Amino acid sequence: MTNFPDEGWMEAFRETVGRDPELAVISKWFDVDMGLTFGERRYALRVRKGRIEEIIPSPRFDTRTQFQIRGPMDLWKRFLSETPPPLYHDIFAMIMRVPEFVLEGDTLVAMQNARALHRMMSLMRSVGKQHA
Amino acid sequence: MPEFEPITGRYMKVSIKGKEHRVFVEEAGQGIPLICLHTAGADSRQYRHLMNDKEVTDRFRVICFDMPWHGRSDPPTGWWLQAYELTTEDYLAAIEAVWRALGVERPVFMGCSMGGAIMLRVASEFQDEIRGVIGLESAAYAPGRYNEFLHHPAVHGGELVATYTWGLNAPQSPEAGKRDNWWYYAQSGPGVYRGDVMFYSFDFDAREHIRGIDTSKCKVSLLTGSYDYSCTPAMTEAVAKEIRGCRYTEMENIGHFPMIENYELFRTYLMPELDFMAAD
Numbered sequence: 001m002t003n004f005p006d007e008g009w010m011e012a013f014r015e016t017v018g019r020d021p022e023l024a025v026i027s028k029w030f031d032v033d034m035g036l037t038f039g040e041r042r043y044a045l046r047v048r049k050g051r052i053e054e055i056i057p058s059p060r061f062d063t064r065t066q067f068q069i070r071g072p073m074d075l076w077k078r079f080l081s082e083t084p085p086p087l088y089h090d091i092f093a094m095i096m097r098v099p100e101f102v103l104e105g106d107t108l109v110a111m112q113n114a115r116a117l118h119r120m121m122s123l124m125r126s127v128g129k130q131h132a
Numbered sequence: 133m134p135e136f137e138p139i140t141g142r143y144m145k146v147s148i149k150g151k152e153h154r155v156f157v158e159e160a161g162q163g164i165p166l167i168c169l170h171t172a173g174a175d176s177r178q179y180r181h182l183m184n185d186k187e188v189t190d191r192f193r194v195i196c197f198d199m200p201w202h203g204r205s206d207p208p209t210g211w212w213l214q215a216y217e218l219t220t221e222d223y224l225a226a227i228e229a230v231w232r233a234l235g236v237e238r239p240v241f242m243g244c245s246m247g248g249a250i251m252l253r254v255a256s257e258f259q260d261e262i263r264g265v266i267g268l269e270s271a272a273y274a275p276g277r278y279n280e281f282l283h284h285p286a287v288h289g290g291e292l293v294a295t296y297t298w299g300l301n302a303p304q305s306p307e308a309g310k311r312d313n314w315w316y317y318a319q320s321g322p323g324v325y326r327g328d329v330m331f332y333s334f335d336f337d338a339r340e341h342i343r344g345i346d347t348s349k350c351k352v353s354l355l356t357g358s359y360d361y362s363c364t365p366a367m368t369e370a371v372a373k374e375i376r377g378c379r380y381t382e383m384e385n386i387g388h389f390p391m392i393e394n395y396e397l398f399r400t401y402l403m404p405e406l407d408f409m410a411a412d
Contacts, residue, residue, distance in 0.1 A: 083303070086359045090299025093361045096276060111281040112288075114295045 004080065004127075005038040005073075007057055013127045014052040017120055023050045030116035032109060035059070037070030050116055067105035069121070075101050080125055091121045139183045141204075148200065148208075148229040149222070155230060156204035157197040161189025164263065164410055165239035167231060168196040169247030171389065172332060173293055173325030174316045175203020178244070181395035187403070191410060192240075197230055199223075201324050203316075216327035219335050223250050224257060237261075240409045244268035245388060246332045248354075248363065252371065255350050256341040264351030264409045266402075269360050269388050271367040272342055272374070278333040283323035290318035293325040300388035302359035309393040316392075339374075347377030353405040354378060357386030379408065 003009040017023060023030075027050020036043045044059040045052055056063055069091070075098060078088035087097045094101035103110055110117060141158035158176055160183040168179045176196035183194050198205035201216050227250065231239065240263045243251045248270035255265045281287050282296070294317035301310045317325070345352060352375055356368040365382045372380035383390060383401045390398035 086364075087361050089303045089359060090361075092296055092299040097361050097364075108281065108284075108286060111284075111292055112286060114287075115291045118295050118298065 005041050005043075005076070007055070009127060010043060010055050010057075013124060014055060016123050016127050018051050020119070020123055023116060023119055023123075026050070026119065027116040030113050030120075032067070032113055032117070033065045034110075034117075035065040035068030035070070035105070037068065038076050039073035047120075050120075065105065067103065067107055067110040069101075069103050071098070071101035084125075091118065137180075137184055138189065139180070143204075144197075144230070144233060146229050146233040149225050151208045153200050153208055153226075153229075154206045155197055155200065157195060157230070157234070158183065159193060159195040160184070161192050161194050163191040163193055165234075165236035166192040166194045166406075166409075167227075167234075167236070167239050167241050168194065169227065169241070169243030169250065170196070170199070170202065171245035171247060172328030173202070173297075173320040174313070175199075175205075175320075177203065177316055178313065178389065178392040180392075182391055182402075185395075185399065188399075188406065192406065193236070195234065195236070195239075199226060201321060201327070203319075207321075216321075216323055218246075218328050218331035220250070220253060220331065223331060224253055227254060228258070238263045240264050240266065242266040242268065243270075244391060245363065246328055246336075249274060249332060249336055249338070252338040252342050252345075255345045255352055256338070259346055259350035262350055264353070266405050266409065267352070267354045267368075267371075268390055269356050269363040269368070270354050270371055271363040272338040272371045274336070274363055274367065275333045277329045277362060278326075282326035282329065289322055289325070290320065293320060294318040297388075300360060300362055301393045302357060302385050302387040304385040305387065305393040305397075309389075309395065313389050313392045342371055342374045345375050345378075347375060351409055352378040353408060354380040355383055355390065355401050355405065356380075357383045357388060357390055359385070359387040362388050379405065381405075 030050040032047045034045050044056040044063045044065050046054040095103050138160045139158050144155050144157050146153050170176050170178050175198040179196045201207045241254050248267040251265040251267040294314045354368050356365045372378045
């Protein structure tokens, strides 16, 4: 977890997503441009057919994304912990019950891709294990 | 010989608020009737492990049914002319109609999630005629689950609803249980989960009714999973404080779907409550 959320960790996340057998089954139409903010660290992701094609660190404001997920670092660390505590164990739990954890932008696009997006976000915990 | 499970399923004709319904009922076991209510947008398959548990079915007649519009129960004729939106009144009427049609006396009722919520009203309404209620993930008031994407033409409702509820499982629960529940949710009819959540989030408020429950007539056991963020342990604890003589246990490492997500762990919490219900 020491490297979270630097660019090396994001590369490992990209690899984890790319070799996930479940995403390979469900992500034929998972094409989104999305933002991820971990505390003060920001990334834009270009996802195509369920693969993270591009990771853009510290994106400028002209880098357009359809929706964004952001939260303070301590929330992400709880989410990524081996045994996450209640309310921090799932992105939908945090969106509903943790006010500082926010899904914003075109949330319809996020919900159209809910199954694959949820799977991809849950894989973050596997990356954490590799780096623990 | 085929490996049949001991569960028998049948269709029953029943009148609910004057309208004919075709309701699917499945059951296993003999003894004290235990009528079980599934969660929002799901069906009685969630109780398949309970109905296969010999230690339970040796002394309980476990009866589970799909609410109208759910699972294998049909919506009433003319359903295409109405949006499905469950109300407290309709929910109670359906439960009472099925119970009376079955002809069982002094049953125990058990329900989970919205079924756990309505248990509080079943107890307040029918406390003179029933043995008790077991509320799983019961809140007296639980707003916050509703959103317009649950039934939206640009969203695959089955996949969204199943994914939206996935996080309500505890992370420790076995993969198979969580995946079974995902599948059941994905199979619900268009807008059915939304219509159930409308009951749960807007119409239902039992905060006054629970004060009238007399546990010397109708026993009340409440069990809530520590990972449930829809009905949190704190929400059930608030209910338990209002019902004198009520039993309440927080179930460690369980979420919102105890009977399907992790039955082996759930039954360790359930058995003492079944003993409590069976005792005279």
